[in-house]
Amino acid sequence: MTSTISLGGAALRVGVLAVQGDVREHIRVIKSLGGEASAVRRPSELEQVEGVIIPGGESTTMDKLTRAFGLAEPLRELIREGFPVYGSCAGMIMLADTIADPSVDLAGNPQQTIGGLDIVVRRNAFGRQRESFETDLPFEELPGNGSDVHAVFIRAPWVEKVGESVKVLAQVEAPDTPPAEHGAHTGRDSARAQPVARIVAVRSGNLLATSFHPEVTGEHRIHELFLSLIAQRRAEHVGAL
Numbered sequence: 205m206t207s208t209i210s211l212g213g214a215a216l217r218v219g220v221l222a223v224q225g226d227v228r229e230h231i232r233v234i235k236s237l238g239g240e241a242s243a244v245r246r247p248s249e250l251e252q253v254e255g256v257i258i259p260g261g262e263s264t265t266m267d268k269l270t271r272a273f274g275l276a277e278p279l280r281e282l283i284r285e286g287f288p289v290y291g292s293c294a295g296m297i298m299l300a301d302t303i304a305d306p307s308v309d310l311a312g313n314p315q316q317t318i319g320g321l322d323i324v325v326r327r328n329a330f331g332r333q334r335e336s337f338e339t340d341l342p343f344e345e346l347p348g349n350g351s352d353v354h355a356v357f358i359r360a361p362w363v364e365k366v367g368e369s370v371k372v373l374a375q376v377e378a379p380d381t382p383p384a385e386h387g388a389h390t391g392r393d394s395a396r397a398q399p400v401a402r403i404v405a406v407r408s409g410n411l412l413a414t415s416f417h418p419e420v421t422g423e424h425r426i427h428e429l430f431l432s433l434i435a436q437r438r439a440e441h442v443g444a445l
């Protein structure tokens with residue numbers, strides 16, 4: 205497939221944060237769409253790219269390594285300037301301003317995030333019974349024919365609250381489990397619970413986040429949407445010169 209998302213012939217340059225997690229699949233999808241994709245492990249590598257993907261993985265580890273590699277502060281600064289970032293699963297947690305249930309290390313310090321997205325996320329929110337599942341979801345703002353997205357959720361977070369700047373792009377029906385029972389509810393509990401819609405994809409300006417993993421199913425439209433945010437930003441910058 206050739207990309208329609210390039211400007212002046214130069215491919216869009218996307219970095220994938222490569223301190224931990226599911227890096228290779230994102231690089232493959234961006235390349236298949238005609239973009240340039242590279243792993244980002246050093247602050248200097250951030251200067252080579254026009255947008256960053258924060259992949260799925262384990263947000264506690266990712267937080268520690270992102271700070272240890274000196275990437276957290278430069279990323280925050282870029283986000284303040286409108287730099288496009290897409291976070292998937294643990295990446296969504298890293299972009300959230302607030303974690304409802306952060307993990308706490310032995311010294312009593314809660315995990316941190318890069319932030320920028322005015323949302324509250326809950327980690328591992330779907331509980332044991334639906335720890336990993338797949339489903340088809342309507343998803344707003346996608347390029348193409350508007351058909352549902354096949355979404356794979358792996359110990360995924362959901363978004364519990366969104367600020368005014370945040371647009372909800374997708375929701376999924378899940379049993380209405382009280383927070384105290386997260387991770388511990390039984391089949392009987394969920395049979396009693398009424399399903400409610402949980403937010404699983406959001407966008408705020410150039411920040412995009414999904415609870416699920418589109419990169420493992422051959423679904424490319426979410427990456428295309430992300431590339432279009434980068435292309436738009438490049439056009440604005442060129443226009444401003």
Ligand SMILES: NC(=O)CC[C@H](N)C(=O)O
Pocket residue numbers: 259260261262263264292293294295297327328358359360361
């Ligand atoms: N697939 C994922 O990225 C899982 C995220 C993980 N549960 C976390 O809290 O970091």
